[in-house]
Amino acid sequence: RLKQKGIHRFFPVQ
Amino acid sequence: MFEARLVQGALLKKVMEAIKELLNEASFDCAHSGILLQAMDNSHVSLVSLNLRREGFDKYRCDRNLVMGMNLSSMSKILKCASNDDIITMKAQDNADTVTFVFESPKQEKISDYEMKLTNLDQDHLGIPETEYSCVIKLPSAEFARICRDLSQFGESIVISCTKEGVKFSAAGDIGTANIKLAQTATVDKEEDAVMVDMQEPVTLTFACKYLNMFTKATPLSPQVCLSMSPDVPLVVEYKIEDIGHIRYYLAPRIGD
Helix, strand or coil: CCCEECCCCCEEEE | CEEEECCCHHHHHHHHHHHHHCCCCEEEEEEEEEEEEEEEEECCEEEEEEEHHHHHCCCCEEEECCEEEEEEHHHHHHHHCCCCCCEEEECCCCCCCCCEEEEEECCCCCEEEEEECCCCCCCCHHHCCCCCCEEEEEHHHHHHHHHHHHHHHCCCCCEEECCEEEEEEEECCHHHHHHEEEECCCCCCCCHHEEEEECCCEEEEEHHHHHHHHHHHHHHCCCCEEECCCCCCCCCEEEECCCEEEEEEEEECCEEE
16 A cells, blocks of 8 residues: 655755 | 746746646745746645746846745736737836736737735745656657546556656556556657657656646646656656746655555
């Protein structure tokens, strides 16, 4: 089962 | 004082169509070098990054950096009032709480202006690292839109698998499975019809159809789209906007726990 990851898991908040 | 005049006003109308389904509101960061917009969709799964360089405008003036928070549904209503052949100018005073859109018909016989209230948006700005991607795929944008639309009938996800042979898009669901394979084109009459695959290592990733379909609203901006993938990082879907800039969509993959 695949889970949708959020984009800020990859691109940290500056 | 900020003023940006775009003879090809239709481009701005197309940019709006390309972002308005994904974003309710966004900040336009205006600087000497041009206009930048970066915003996440409401569910924070994807990120839109728009870049319009000053050189692409017929006239561009930005005395001071300006952040204009715009409600995109309001901006879209206003841009719908512009004809496709209108010249569009956006302008604002320094520290203003409104932006003005001026539409000039090509022969100047009709000039309209629309003033829109700006909103203060407190949006997170994400740092996008410079990445060398394992696979870079260029294909006709209409083909990509067609593939996303067709595969969406089968399931909520599309698997994109890139090898040196080409790229495969797959979906599976209750009614069955679907696979679309595109081979790299050997020769084409027009460059925009080409499928090109630049692969360092094979990559297979799974993405939500819903977002891919929203990205394809940018199809009218460019005949080609570029997909960049590396293992376990967001997909980049890039459409060039003629000589003026680009729109990039970043989509987080669906991955196993």
